[in-house]
Amino acid sequence: MSLALMIAGLVLVFFGALGVAILPDLFLRLHASTKCGVTGAATFLIGLILRAGSPGAAARLALILLFIFLTAPLVPHVVGVAYLKERESGEGDA
C-alpha cells in the first residue's frame, strides 16, 4: 500500500516535471508544476508516513505535508503576479 502510494506520487510529480520541461508558456508551466507537484508530493508523503517506523517520524512527515499544503498556492500566485506586472510595464524580456 505504501509503495503503491509512493509510485502514484512519483507518476504525478513526473507529469508535473514533464509539463514544466515541455510546455511553451509560463502560465502553462505554473499550471503543471503547481497541481501535479503538490498532489504528487502529498501522495508520496502519505505513502512515506505509512512506512515511517516511529510516531515522531510520522508526525514530522505530517508537518512537512501540512507545510507544503499551506505554502504551495502562494508561490505560483506571487510568480504569476510578478510576471504579469513586468509584462504590462512592457520592459520585460519575457
Add this chain to the structure above:
Amino acid sequence: MNGVILALYALMALSLHRLFAGPSLYDRLVATHLVSAVIVLLLCVHAVEAGRAFYLDVAMIYALLSFAETIAFARLRPPARRRPAP
C-alpha cells in the same frame, strides 16, 4: 526503495532542464520550486530509509527555506533591462 530514489533523481533532472533553459527569471523560479519539492521528498526518503527521525527536521527546514527563497526572488526581482533605443 532504491528505484524510488533513482526515479526522484530523474524527475529532478527533468525539472533542472527548465531551470537551465528557461528564457525568463520566472520560468526559472517555477523550475526551482519544483526541484525544491523533489529535494524535500528525497530528504524524507533518505531519512525514513536511515530510520532516524531527526533527519526529517532537515527536510522541514529545507521546505521552509525554499518557500522563502522563491517568494523573495519573485518579489525582489532585479529591475527589468531597458531595451536600447532603436
